[in-house]
Amino acid sequence: MSAPPRPAGYRADTEVHTRTGPRRGIRTDTLVEGEGGLRIGWEVQLSTVGRDGPRSVRSRAAKALEDGITPAWHTDRADYAHRNDTQWTRSDRLPAYVIAKSGDLRVVSGFRALDFWRCDHRALYQCPNRRQTGCGDMHVTPKPRDIMFDDLVRKTAAGLIVPIEHRVGTRVHRFWVNDEDHVRYAEIHGVPVRTVDPKEQVGRGSQGGPTCRPRVTLVPAQRVLDWSNPSRSLAQPMPCRHCCMLAHLVDDYGVPCHKVCQEEVEEAALVD
Template identity: 55%
Template sequence: MANKVHHLTTNIHVDLIKLARGDAREAVKFDILYEIGQQDAANGVLVADRGLLCDGDCKENNVVAWMYLRKKSNGRREAVHERREDERRHTAPMSDEHKAYQARVARVATTEGWSADTEFRTPTGRTWIKTDVLVQGAGGLRIGWEIQLSATESDGLRSVRARAQKAAAHGITPAWHTDRASYANRHDTQWTRSDNLPADVIEKAGELRVISGYRALETWRCDARAVYPCVDGGWGSCWKYHTTPRPLGILFDDLVRKTASGLIVPVEHKVGRDIHRFWVTDTDRERYYDILSGALPAMDAEEKPAAHASSNAPTCRPQMTLVPSQRNPDWSDSERWAREMRACRTCGLYANLRDLQVNPFCELCQEEHQLT
């Protein structure tokens, strides 16, 4: 149950904590909004269109959570969220694993000489940004760590992009970490992921690996010798520079240190009309932005091959030796290679590889996601 509500049309605020203590003024305001809600319900107006918002924890987390009011048979007045996930935001306790991640981020940051505050609130006018751990890094960098673990249902996190944008607008670099693949595959912010581990393993000072969300950007020239197809969609060569992401592993502690020092930075990598968000080194990002801005020019006319040379991709491809495992298909099997290049089911890059369901699946993605 919410402790505060706000009706947008009438601009009436009701404090249900004061109401429970017998505040007559809050009771009058509640009854006014209750009658409005009953009339809307009789007219078939949906809850999301009645204009009653949670003014408590949901608002603090920048979540738009619609509500309705009800009176129970014993006379108790209540405000109810439309969605269960919003309701649980007021009641779900923080898990031990969540606390362990907070403690680990804070410990690593303070060991490096930076400050780290847990459950920190940054004022933003009339509201604020609530961060699981705010790390004050080198050169005024502020990294806002958000820990999102398996306890939350897969249909949650409707406002991740909005929260990340708000944090960035106020000088906080958002860093979202999870142990759930369904979140890590999203591109609403720069997600990183580790395995699902118990709290004592997370908190202790052993190795904690990040298995996705950190990549290298390979820079290559789109000429006749290029292994990758032209990212602009053509079948020939455009003679420009392109970048292709390649998954890398990193230890969680190193990620905390290097994001705070500015050595690892967020990037938005364009693939057609889609934008993929992940972490790279500052050198890779600078080079990528140089390519986008045209600082790395196309090949000069003098460098291009003779007119009689073919601009098609080479017919002899490098032999890929991939070790099969219990979780991965044998990618070196000829049945997993198709002559026709099609867009990867995950990242959109063109690939000859196929998964067990004969769907296009590039080598980069199968290495990163370890899917069968």
């Protein structure tokens, strides 16, 4: 009887000094070597750390970026989840025996799904430009999503979850999103996207060079929406987020919506 195949993974080293040297560089708790030259530097921060100064989170995250490392900071402190000096993720503070029993942590903050919507009279949200009747533009609303910590580590290494900076007025919010949301965000706001070569998606760490490049021309394809899953059905019809008529289904984010309405909105976004 043959042995079962071993699960693929990524190389990780602990307590790694950056190549800038001990006087100027930083020490990363865990450095994960990912796809296409991606390097994710995980820092687990449970003690007090400042916002500014040479040893602050902001300074250490900036140095990591200079060394080609994507900083990833995790904590169990609720106050850190509201800071924007880096892309913080947070799990609940649990006893060690509970963590050991479950074998994983649920990330309750720092990973979000992006809701893209047309700002008109049918919009579910208020116009961020503070226009009562809507401005007609496409806007983005981040929505919190839970994820297991092991999945987060693997998917950041694979380039399937990426960091993002979302500006609201004069404030910048930093968090993690899936790569598809990031690409669509870039289409709307015209920001560069770091991509991973699909040829290197082989389920293990790659020794190849980085594939960081800006996308100049982005031509998205319209999605074919399949809402046949019973989990999309509502027990009681509720107003559609687009047309306000009663709908029996919910969209990808659990908001009541007609399939045809969502398809029209996505098609209009492609034309624009």
